[in-house]
Amino acid sequence: MKPATQDAARTHRMAFVVMALLFIGAPLVGVYPVFMMKVMCFALFACAFNLLLGFGGLLSFGHAMFLGSAGYVTAHAAKVWGLTPELSIAVGTLCAAALGWVVGKLAIRRQGIYLTMITLALAQMVFFFALQAPFTGGEDGIQAVPRGKLFGLIDLSSTNAMYAFVLAIFLGGFLLIYRIIHSPYGQVLKAIRENEPRTISLGYDADKFKHRAFVLSAALAGLAGGTKSLVFQLASLTDVHWSMSGEVVLMTLVGGLGTIFGPVLGAAVMVTMQNYLAELGAWVTVVQGGIFVVCVLLFRRGIVGEIGHLLKKSL
């Protein structure tokens, strides 16, 4: 290993430890645990989205469909089928992956802005399905989802147990994404983002790589969605609506597109803003829109991206 990559790996390790300690320590210093769990779910969602956009260069404007549908399936599995929480989440994740497989197949046939529009329209189809399908509960969603007993042993209705469970899922998902990005597969993905024709001429099947990235991203977004529905004991239309797809773009953009830690910070910033500015009503939308405009016009690197640029390190 070259010294430069070794140095980068050390920085990442340190940053990861700091992040993990922050998430472990937050409830101990009195931050509301459910709020932190929400941050972790959205952080995982944003990281999954960033895997596709930041490293694959594919802007999906329909990622809410994976978050939302996995949420519904997990809630249904836990409530109606009575599965244990880890199995319910697994079923939800698998469904999101399957959906990602289909959507990816359709979407990667076109490039750039076309791909974005296709994902958006397909997500809208999923939204209407969620609105009308008999098992989703329409406008009410699936309420009072039982958190159940983890492996049939640990009762997750205790906040501490649930917190540890969500933390494990989030950190596990994060490490998996980190691993994917730094694997040979991830390098090829980045190469496709930078110069697709050249990567193809090197003998890589670009469509296959992009499709896999789509499935992986969808599955991880589903993991976040399934976990979220157990945390809040609710699966609702908010998570499949297209404005959620917009929010995850914003989280990633604010934190830093294509950075490793950016989406986590971006998600934390956005969730905090929504929680503490809630009484301002529609002004939250205005502020969000303003952040969008400012980010696009003035600092496209995002918060973590700018910090990394100053420190001359890739975070």
Add this chain to the structure above:
Amino acid sequence: MEIFGIPIQAMMGQLLIGLINGSFYALLSLGLAVIFGLLNIINFAHGAQYMLGAFGAYLLLNKLGLGYWWSLLIVPLVVGATGVVIERTMLSRLYKLDHLYGLLLTFGLALIIQGLFRNEYGSTGLPYSMPEQLQGGVNLGFMFLPIYRGWVIIASLVVCLATWYVIERTKLGGYLRAATENPQIVQAFGINVPRMITLTYGFGVALAALAGVMAAPIYQVSPQMGADLIIVVFAVVVIGGMGSIMGAIVTGFGLGLIEGLTKVFYPEASTTVIFIIMTIVLLIRPAGLFGTQK
């Protein structure tokens, strides 16, 4: 009289509603296609600009006492002018970057505009009465046609075809089309391409505003009116082939009709039918019905 067990009156009623919706799909997707053709930007603020058109008509009537006909003239000009400002101050900085930044910027603008109007007017719809000259209806024998609806269909058809004619058949349109292919060469012929781009964006926005004014008497004027419509319009644009003028017009009206028919025969699917058609079209023709694969 019945067709497939459906009374012809009900059938025609739904078809009419479909045609009305189709007019708005066509007008909005036409604006999107014009903007996308020259600027290569997906104008996510299009729905918000359509909403601005409807609110413009509402405000002119209630604050200044200016009626529908004045609105039809003034509102597209004013909203189009805001489009010009947006293009000059913001969008023009993004052309050298990835297309996705244009989409994100206009998405942010849409959030701001819709949020501001929701703060001011709440989420409930406001009524806008139709002009006296267009009230009432005519009996066509097989159905009753409200005059205003007939007017909307004819007016939007005329606007769509006029736009198509200008872009595809006149010299000005020729410059526009040439500039989408190769701006440098067109510039070298002494044509002010940046100004043309600015005015094109302004025109596309004005089309959205015009649709908004025409929609005000039919639908309720509300801050959210554009937000949900715009996704359907995006699907229309994808089906028609992005950037294709004819594609936008034909698929706009066509999908409105299909949606109306679906409402008659299988109401549950009426909201999804457009997206289902989109999926099928994409499987067969990834570039859309009228699009060309680049």
